[in-house]
Amino acid sequence: MEEYIMGNQLEPWKGGIAQTITFVITQDCNLRCKYCYMTDKNKNSVMSMEIGEKAIDYFLTNSDVFISDAVILEFIGGEPLLEIDLIDRITDYFKLRAYQLNHKWFTMYRISISTNGLLYSTEKVQKFIKKNLKKLSIGISIDGTKEKNDTQRVYPDGRGSYDDVVKNIELWQSQFPGASTKVTIGHDDLPYVKESIIHLWNLGLREIPANVVFEDVWKEGDDIIFYNQLKELADYIVDNDMWKDYNTSLFSQGIGAPLNEEELNKNSCGTGSMIAVDAKGNFYPCVRFMDYSLNRQQSYITGNIEDGINRDKVRPFYVLTTKNQSDNECLTCSIASGCQWCTGYNYDQSENGTLFSRDKSICKMHKARVKANNYLWYRLTRERGVKLKRNRGSDKYLFIMLADNSVSFCNYEASAENNISLAEEYLTQAAKDCFENFITPVILHSNNKTLSVRANEIFKGLDYINIYTHDNIDVYSDKDIIYHDSSTIYTETTPKVCCILKVDESELQNLSNYVSKALEFFDRVNINLIYNLQTFDINLYQRQLHEIADRLFEYYKNGNVKQVNAITDELLGVNRRNCNFGYKNFVLAPNGKIYSCPAMYYDKKESYLTDLKGLATNSFLGSQKFNLYNNAVCKQCNILHCNWCFYLSKQSTGEFSVPSSKQCQIAQIEKGVTAYLFNLLQENDIKDFYMNKIENTEFEDPILSRKTYSTSLMNFSYKV
Amino acid sequence: MKNFKIKLLKEEVDEIELYFERMNSLKDLVLVFESDEVFIRNSSMMYEKIVKDLTDTRTKFQLWWTKIIDKYNLQEYNQDQLFVDFLDRAIKLHVQ
Numbered sequence: 001m002e003e004y005i006m007g008n009q010l011e012p013w014k015g016g017i018a019q020t021i022t023f024v025i026t027q028d029c030n031l032r033c034k035y036c037y038m039t040d041k042n043k044n045s046v047m048s049m050e051i052g053e054k055a056i057d058y059f060l061t062n063s064d065v066f067i068s069d070a071v072i073l074e075f076i077g078g079e080p081l082l083e084i085d086l087i088d089r090i091t092d093y094f095k096l097r098a099y100q101l102n103h104k105w106f107t108m109y110r111i112s113i114s115t116n117g118l119l120y121s122t123e124k125v126q127k128f129i130k131k132n133l134k135k136l137s138i139g140i141s142i143d144g145t146k147e148k149n150d151t152q153r154v155y156p157d158g159r160g161s162y163d164d165v166v167k168n169i170e171l172w173q174s175q176f177p178g179a180s181t182k183v184t185i186g187h188d189d190l191p192y193v194k195e196s197i198i199h200l201w202n203l204g205l206r207e208i209p210a211n212v213v214f215e216d217v218w219k220e221g222d223d224i225i226f227y228n229q230l231k232e233l234a235d236y237i238v239d240n241d242m243w244k245d246y247n248t249s250l251f252s253q254g255i256g257a258p259l260n261e262e263e264l265n266k267n268s269c270g271t272g273s274m275i276a277v278d279a280k281g282n283f284y285p286c287v288r289f290m291d292y293s294l295n296r297q298q299s300y301i302t303g304n305i306e307d308g309i310n311r312d313k314v315r316p317f318y319v320l321t322t323k324n325q326s327d328n329e330c331l332t333c334s335i336a337s338g339c340q341w342c343t344g345y346n347y348d349q350s351e352n353g354t355l356f357s358r359d360k361s362i363c364k365m366h367k368a369r370v371k372a373n374n375y376l377w378y379r380l381t382r383e384r385g386v387k388l389k390r391n392r393g394s395d396k397y398l399f400i401m402l403a404d405n406s407v408s409f410c411n412y413e414a415s416a417e418n419n420i421s422l423a424e425e426y427l428t429q430a431a432k433d434c435f436e437n438f439i440t441p442v443i444l445h446s447n448n449k450t451l452s453v454r455a456n457e458i459f460k461g462l463d464y465i466n467i468y469t470h471d472n473i474d475v476y477s478d479k480d481i482i483y484h485d486s487s488t489i490y491t492e493t494t495p496k497v498c499c500i501l502k503v504d505e506s507e508l509q510n511l512s513n514y515v516s517k518a519l520e521f522f523d524r525v526n527i528n529l530i531y532n533l534q535t536f537d538i539n540l541y542q543r544q545l546h547e548i549a550d551r552l553f554e555y556y557k558n559g560n561v562k563q564v565n566a567i568t569d570e571l572l573g574v575n576r577r578n579c580n581f582g583y584k585n586f587v588l589a590p591n592g593k594i595y596s597c598p599a600m601y602y603d604k605k606e607s608y609l610t611d612l613k614g615l616a617t618n619s620f621l622g623s624q625k626f627n628l629y630n631n632a633v634c635k636q637c638n639i640l641h642c643n644w645c646f647y648l649s650k651q652s653t654g655e656f657s658v659p660s661s662k663q664c665q666i667a668q669i670e671k672g673v674t675a676y677l678f679n680l681l682q683e684n685d686i687k688d689f690y691m692n693k694i695e696n697t698e699f700e701d702p703i704l705s706r707k708t709y710s711t712s713l714m715n716f717s718y719k720v
Numbered sequence: 721m722k723n724f725k726i727k728l729l730k731e732e733v734d735e736i737e738l739y740f741e742r743m744n745s746l747k748d749l750v751l752v753f754e755s756d757e758v759f760i761r762n763s764s765m766m767y768e769k770i771v772k773d774l775t776d777t778r779t780k781f782q783l784w785w786t787k788i789i790d791k792y793n794l795q796e797y798n799q800d801q802l803f804v805d806f807l808d809r810a811i812k813l814h815v816q
Binding site: 011092095096099100106107108109131132134135 | 738741742744745747748749751752755758766770807
């Protein structure tokens with residue numbers, strides 16, 4: 001795989017576990033940047049050496065409180081280099097005291113300074129740098145081009161600072177070769193984002209962290225300007241091959257997906273675990289909780305150098321998570337990942353001075369960023385063949401059937417009886433609505449080459465997935481899926497990532513042969529069984545799955561990660577969900593109508609939910625009757641990978657939300673085979689291929705453990 | 721040669737990182753003593769202790785390399801050509 005750094009996250013020193021202690025050495029600054037959150041700069045709050053020493057003594061003599069193996073001594077202001085002598089004395093004091101006390105931080109420490117760079121080349125600063133170079137990092141803030149920088153970063157008399165900073169960049173880079181600058185984006189400088197990032201890259205800065213301010217400064221249309229800037233930047237990146245050696249945090253592969261459990265249960269930043277010390281010796285969770293950063297609330301003091309940390313004041317930070325700061329709109333947002341906030345700003349903006357709230361000023365800017373990210377990764381994957389390191393996206397999908405004989409990827413048969421193709425106007429409208437509503441399009445191709453080419457043209461620029469027939473593959477990326485059946489799989493010649501393998505019930509005795517063949521070319525095989533609940537031979541299915549598990553084990557022994565949906569999804573820790581059709585996934589059928597699933601279209605054309613224009617309103621999305629967690633039977637079950645099919649349920653039990661016992665049994669059989677594979681891996685000490693520990697248990701129909709008192713099954717032998 | 725990479729055990733990386741960081745800390749601490757004020761406030765005994773500590777740490781650092789070069793059969797390289805990437809937990813070759 002070709003290496004590239006675009007979208008990588010900067011790796012913090014010691015994996016981010018070091019204790020950060022921020023010394024707010026002065027609240028004075030030689031600039032007056034317009035977007036600066038420190039709104040009350042002054043010359044009266046310079047830290048004394050006595051306070052600095054007492055703070056160092058406190059941190060070094062309370063190892064029971066500060067248990068991290070490493071420390072970062074951070075110096076900020078105002079402008080910290082105004083007080084370089086003081087920084088020098090405080091850091092010297094730290095080194096001496098830590099050595100005298102035989103403290104572990106003597107070995108593992110870093111000094112970090114964030115500066116505007118104006119004083120960087122002065123003799124005193126250079127002397128300090130040379131003395132501490134091996135343990136020092138210095139970040140200089142420069143916002144990009146002269147025009148952008150001087151729009152925001154100005155002297156008290158209004159003059160721009162660009163010329164005075166940029167002359168120090170070469171020296172800075174020679175002393176800190178991997179240095180990066182941080183770009184802050186506000187309303188006024190939005191039109192300069194693209195040229196500013198490029199400008200900084202041209203200055204030799206390869207890594208550019210950048211973010212829009214969290215504050216409520218955004219005006220109508222700012223999101224469109226931001227999107228257009230990022231889209232143009234994306235074009236520049238692709239057209240000039242910049243993704244290999246250059247990076248900006250504006251683009252990331254982790255953003256624009258629903259929040260996962262880890263994200264829901266952590267905060268957006270490290271506030272609370274960091275400690276800021278001011279000139280009076282007071283402690284704060286970070287500088288955003290100090291008076292000079294707050295406009296509405298009182299400062300949030302968590303202790304001082306005399307009395308130490310007030311643990312009660314820190315306690316709220318231990319329990320601060322995305323879940324308890326966010327409202328339902330944010331928690332259920334399909335593209336929430338990567339949306340950030342500042343806890344200090346949340347606190348300042350809250351009604352009652354609480355941490356448990358979230359300001360949403362950034363929302364529309366995040367959405368613009370996600371759209372531009374989708375565009376960049378679309379171009380890189382489809383035009384440059386870049387392989388994604390993370391594959392995340394929105395959790396809403398629109399499956400677009402290009403024709404009546406589009407691939408049938410689930411337990412139904414496509415029928416070309418009417419031979420309708422989706423009109424181009426519907427395709428165009430669907431592309432627009434998917435883009436605006438963060439719905440991922442999944443294009444179901446047929447064997448009509450012209451239609452496929454046209455669809456790829458129309459969806460160009462979106463984050464979308466193709467499901468191709470094996471003999472009609474147009475533009476391809478690793479996100480795409482190839483559709484095979486039991487005969488075409490033997491014609492495959494090219495390795496790819498994923499295939500759907502259709503196998504009819506009548507071919508069940510050869511299932512493992514077909515899957516084995518598919519595994520020769522694909523990393524993942526989704527078995528698509530076409531079966532009848534009444535006649536399906538579940539024992540034969542179980543035997544075939546065991547053979548497939550043995551085959552998978554051979555791959556794993558040789559270090560190859562291969563997946564077969566029915567067996568490995570449970571092992572690899574998929575999130576529990578069914579196919580999600582009717583709830584978050586929908587189908588645009590060739591007649592231009594929206595259906596809950598493709599089978600509904602073939603079964604009953606008049607059962608559509610809405611016409612295409614309904615997609616834009618989003619009002620029909622999320623029908624609760626198709627929500628797995630509202631399903632009375634499935635709620636009792638803990639099988640993760642089960643593809644409960646409401647269409648089959650309706651056919652067998654008469655209810656969408658009550659699956660047949662056979663469906664439950666199939667899922668249980670599959671889980672049993674997963675347990676068999678898991679045991680094989682464990683017995684052979686192969687640990688790299690599973691996230692979940694799987695135990696095989698006897699089949700128990702989840703209906704027996706339902707929580708209801710209405711009807712007893714005790715008098716009724718419920719045998720499947 | 722571009723892809724030369726010897727993966728190390730976590731314990732091996734932790735050990736060399738500790739020596740590396742301590743050597744740098746001690747070297748920086750020695751520089752603190754260039755200020756007379758500091759030298760007077762803190763006895764020369766402390767300075768001597770630091771210098772001895774630095775010598776001992778250098779020795780441990782060197783022993784680690786000797787042990788690792790032997791373990792991973794890297795005798796064909798000069799030690800100066802090799803470095804440990806702490807993030808990647810691997811020995812790599814300096815780009816010439």
